[in-house]
Amino acid sequence: MSKLTLKTEGDTHVVVTRRFAAPPEAVYRAHTDPKLVQKWLLGPEGWTMPVCINELQAGGKIRYEWRNGKGDGFHLTGEFLELKPYRRIVHVERMHLPDPTPDNHIETTFEPDGTGTLMTMRMTLPDAQTRAAMLATGMERGMEASYARLENMILDWRLSEASH
Amino acid sequence: MSSTFNLDASFAALADPTRRAILARLASGEATVTELAKPFEMTQPAISQHLKVLEDAGLIVQRIDGSKRPRRLAKAGIEVIDQWLRMLRKALEKNYDRLDGVLAEMQLNKERKPR
Numbered sequence: 001m002s003k004l005t006l007k008t009e010g011d012t013h014v015v016v017t018r019r020f021a022a023p024p025e026a027v028y029r030a031h032t033d034p035k036l037v038q039k040w041l042l043g044p045e046g047w048t049m050p051v052c053i054n055e056l057q058a059g060g061k062i063r064y065e066w067r068n069g070k071g072d073g074f075h076l077t078g079e080f081l082e083l084k085p086y087r088r089i090v091h092v093e094r095m096h097l098p099d100p101t102p103d104n105h106i107e108t109t110f111e112p113d114g115t116g117t118l119m120t121m122r123m124t125l126p127d128a129q130t131r132a133a134m135l136a137t138g139m140e141r142g143m144e145a146s147y148a149r150l151e152n153m154i155l156d157w158r159l160s161e162a163s164h
Numbered sequence: 165m166s167s168t169f170n171l172d173a174s175f176a177a178l179a180d181p182t183r184r185a186i187l188a189r190l191a192s193g194e195a196t197v198t199e200l201a202k203p204f205e206m207t208q209p210a211i212s213q214h215l216k217v218l219e220d221a222g223l224i225v226q227r228i229d230g231s232k233r234p235r236r237l238a239k240a241g242i243e244v245i246d247q248w249l250r251m252l253r254k255a256l257e258k259n260y261d262r263l264d265g266v267l268a269e270m271q272l273n274k275e276r277k278p279r
Contacts, residue, residue, distance in 0.1 A: 003260075004253060004256060004257050004260060006249065006252065006253045006256065008192075011192065016256065018260050020260075020263070020264065020267055021264070021267070021268075022267035022268075022270070022271060026267050026270050026271070027263075027267065029270070030263055030266050030267060030270070036266055036270070039262065039265075039266045040259055040260075040262035040263040040265070040266050041259055042259065042262065043255055043258070043259065044255065044258070045258075128189075128192045129189055129202075129203040130203075131192070132185065132188035132189040132191060132192055133185050133188065133189075133203070135188055135191075135249070135252065
């Protein structure tokens, strides 16, 4: 059973939740300490994050750069709006692909959940079109890695549709 | 045989980023050509050309409403969007599975430290 939920809310929100078997303090640190962030926020297999800057204060800058070792790369910039240690992070971010995407406003909360943590990430995009484009872009990165898998799945449902 | 042609058409249709974005936009509801053209800084004829490709691939359908022809996702289009959401979830899950590993390591390091 998957521990992750991803859903859209209203016209402009995307809400992601995930449970972790560690206390909020640890999950918060893993989201803010660059040395820890570089270990997991990597996306598809083969990508690394050689640059990870988090200025941990309101107004502080965020900069993440990803590379795949084959000459491809992209980066993200942002600013922290609010940091409440171990409980809440509010920041804005944009991807540079290479043109910057519209700002994504993200509130991340870490709530104690038994001996673990429930993380809730609530993203707010400027409008429905931007949200749609963001989902499409996020999907594209996954797509590169698994286009063949998608092809098989589409073939499956095409065939099942044809057989009805 | 015809299902092979459909498959090729949907792949050709999905190969273009503008068409993928149009599909994603239609996931949040029906839209007219004018509404679809707005975020892309493209002319209406250019958008109409993309819409035709999506339509021929069976991913979207149009409805007649007076002089308007609003487009919406066809069943195949909805399936593609569902597929994308599943893939996005998968990409996020991969990150968070790695984070589980980082958290377990942090816990071990803490236990090893003398109090």
